[in-house]
Every structure is written in structure tokens, then in C-alpha cells.
């Protein structure tokens with residue numbers, strides 16, 4: 273989401289003052305935009321401001337945590353299948369994820385990130401509903417707290433029935449809510465990632481939910497009758513209350529952080 277800078281200008285009647293403000297805004301936004309379009313580093317990250325720049329925008333963008341890129345293949349066939357899934361379940365053919373409103377937390381029921389990656393990598397009908405494309409999530413958080421990205425934020429991923437049209441999915445390596453919540457390293461990584469995402473897309477803390485809370489989300493949509501009440505057991509309401517309390521403790525989003533948005 274991009275805040276509309278012209279809103280600020282309407283309050284200032286003087287054209288000269290408005291022109292000055294616009295110029296100042298360009299000075300603020302340009303270095304950040306250039307930094308954002310710079311070639312990605314080894315890990316696909318560019319969180320460090322270029323030398324000599326110190327704009328508040330770039331400082332805000334530096335809150336992005338280190339993310340290790342481990343992308344699954346998401347070519348034409350999988351996109352076409354994702355668009356077909358969207359048509360059947362949400363009524364519109366679309367594979368792109370635009371303006372996500374929800375972040376869904378999961379645990380992986382796998383022992384490692386590599387095992388999780390292998391679960392998502394191949395594209396075949398999923399084992400639960402026997403429907404293409406295969407399931408996936410955008411991110412995975414290892415027990416060490418390291419963050420891995422499997423899928424572009426520009427793509428929809430099948431991770432939560434009823435919410436794939438508007439949500440980002442985060443998997444945590446582990447076998448229970450308790451296991452993840454009681455691992456300080458993993459929680460630190462998870463909170464940093466979730467905070468960055470929610471600030472970037474202007475997602476409210478109440479819309480950072482556990483998979484098990486999916487049916488009570490105001491964004492839940494499902495056209496297929498047999499799947500209208502389908503959810504999973506990971507990250508129950510009581511666990512997410514603990515998670516959201518910690519997320520709230522990381523502080524409010526800086527407004528400027530939302531000015532620069534591009535798919536990763």
C-alpha cells in the first residue's frame with residue numbers, strides 16, 4: 273500500500289509552500305526508491321543504506337530482517353493452476369497477491385526447513401483435497417530463528433482454506449504451538465518477520481492470526497460448500513493471543529515505512 277502524498281498537500285493553500293513540500297518529499301523518496309531497485313545481495317536482501325544516505329525512509333526500511341531466499345519453482349503452470357483455484361474458491365481467476373490483509377501463522381510438522389521446502393517444491397495436487405496447485409507458504413522460520421522465503425509476495429500461495437486470496441503464510445519448523453512459542457530464537461525471527469510484513473502492508477495486529485483462527489477472520493471467503501468449515505489445528509486462539517501480545521510489544525509501525533512497497 274502506498275500512502276498518497278498529495279493528501280498532505282491539500283491542507284496547504286500556498287502553491288509555493290506546496291511546491292517546496294513536494295520537492296522535499298521527492299528528496300526523501302528518491303534515495304529510498306533507488307536503494308530498493310538496487311541489485312539484491314547474496315541473500316536477496318538490501319537492508320543496508322547506501323553510503324552517504326541517512327534519510328528517515330531508508331532507516332525505516334532497514335527494519336527488514338535478513339531473509340534467505342529459497343524459492344520454490346512457481347512457473348506458468350503453477351500460476352495458471354493458482355488462478356484456477358482462485359476462480360473455484362473465490363470467484364475470480366487470479367494468481368497474484370494484491371494488498372494482503374492477513375498474515376497466517378503455521379507450524380510445519382516437519383523436522384527442518386529443507387523438509388518443508390521439499391514439501392512445497394514439487395507441483396502436484398495436494399494430498400488433503402487432491403486439487404492443484406500444490407500447497408505452499410511464503411516464508412519459513414527455522415528453529416534457529418533464520419528466515420527463509422519460498423515464494424514471492426506477488427504470488428498467492430495455498431496455505432489456508434478461505435484466506436489464500438488475501439494472506440501471507442508463515443510456517444515455523446516444529447510440531448506444536450507450544451514448541452514454537454517457547455523457543456526464544458525462533459520467536460525472535462518470527463516476530464521480526466511478521467512486524468516487517470505487517471508494517472509494510474499496513475496489516476493490523478488483529479489480522480495476524482493462527483491457522484486455527486481462519487474461520488473467524490472477517491476476510492474468510494469460500495465458495496466450495498464442502499470446504500466452508502475447513503481449518504487446521506495449528507496456532508490456536510490462546511496461543512495467538514500470546515503471539516499478538518509479543519508482537520504488540522515490538523512497537524507501532526513507523527508511517528514512512530509504508531511509502532515504499534514493491535513485490536519481493
Ligand SMILES: [Zn+2]
Pocket residue numbers: 377378379431483504506
Ligand atoms: Zn497451517
